[in-house]
Amino acid sequence: VVIEECMTGPECSLLCFVTAGQSFPMAPAQDHKRAYDGDLGPNTGGMGVYSPVPIVTDEEMAAMVAIMEKAAAATAREPFASDYRGTLYGGFMLTPEGPKIVEFNVRFGDPETQVVLPLLESDLLTVMEATTNGTLDKTDVKFSDGAAACVILASGGYPLAYEKGKEITGLTAGQLDTADVTVYHAGTAIKDGRLVTNGGRVLGVTATANTLPEALKKAYAATESIHFDKLHKRSDIGARALAAMQ
Ligand code: GLY
Numbered sequence: 001v002v003i004e005e006c007m008t009g010p011e012c013s014l015l016c017f018v019t020a021g022q023s024f025p026m027a028p029a030q031d032h033k034r035a036y037d038g039d040l041g042p043n044t045g046g047m048g049v050y051s052p053v054p055i056v057t058d059e060e061m062a063a064m065v066a067i068m069e070k071a072a073a074a075t076a077r078e079p080f081a082s083d084y085r086g087t088l089y090g091g092f093m094l095t096p097e098g099p100k101i102v103e104f105n106v107r108f109g110d111p112e113t114q115v116v117l118p119l120l121e122s123d124l125l126t127v128m129e130a131t132t133n134g135t136l137d138k139t140d141v142k143f144s145d146g147a148a149a150c151v152i153l154a155s156g157g158y159p160l161a162y163e164k165g166k167e168i169t170g171l172t173a174g175q176l177d178t179a180d181v182t183v184y185h186a187g188t189a190i191k192d193g194r195l196v197t198n199g200g201r202v203l204g205v206t207a208t209a210n211t212l213p214e215a216l217k218k219a220y221a222a223t224e225s226i227h228f229d230k231l232h233k234r235s236d237i238g239a240r241a242l243a244a245m246q
Pocket of ligand 1: 105
């Protein structure tokens with residue numbers, strides 16, 4: 001029997017580059033795990049995400065950074081002694097007693113990466129090489145002061161039963177306003193020369209802007225150009241952040 005502490009509060013993800021026992025934080029992000037608006041319905045692989053996270057206070061950010069530093073330092077000691085070099089994903093709950101870790105993953109997060117990396121101003125390959133070489137403390141890891149938002153376009157019915165093979169339109173030049181917008185393919189395929197849906201989470205539409213409200217507006221505007229039968233998206237990505245900012 002495993003008895004676990006019940007933690008309450010909003011979630012926040014903090015990804016870090018880890019090398020030589022040191023941790024270099026990326027921008028925090030907030031995923032939306034539930035399928036429907038208002039955080040209702042079944043859990044999914046993530047229906048949308050934004051970064052930074054305005055509800056995170058300076059104290060909470062410092063506490064999360066400290067936990068990640070402690071974890072990174074532990075990877076360089078016995079019994080690990082493996083000096084882990086790569087991305088460490090910290091999944092946190094912002095509880096009334098402060099941030100607490102829910103899970104660590106030794107990988108980037110999905111969809112967190114779709115908003116965190118567009119805010120990285122430093123060259124990603126240089127940062128990754130420095131992570132591998134253990135020289136990240138001599139390398140700039142700079143994030144933009146702006147914001148990014150990503151809205152997931154999913155197949156209707158996901159994460160339960162859904163159909164595949166629906167033609168996707170609206171992604172070609174001229175159909176989509178691509179200024180500050182990137183569309184990441186997740187569950188797509190080419191069939192008979194046509195782009196079709198091939199998974200539950202089909203596309204991630206990310207927009208960057210100077211502020212979070214602008215980024216959300218641009219991401220949602222871009223989703224309006226994209227169509228496939230039974231497309232499902234949440235309409236309230238970032239709503240909690242927008243309410244906190246008002
Ligand atoms: N966003 C959750 C994960 O990547 O595990």
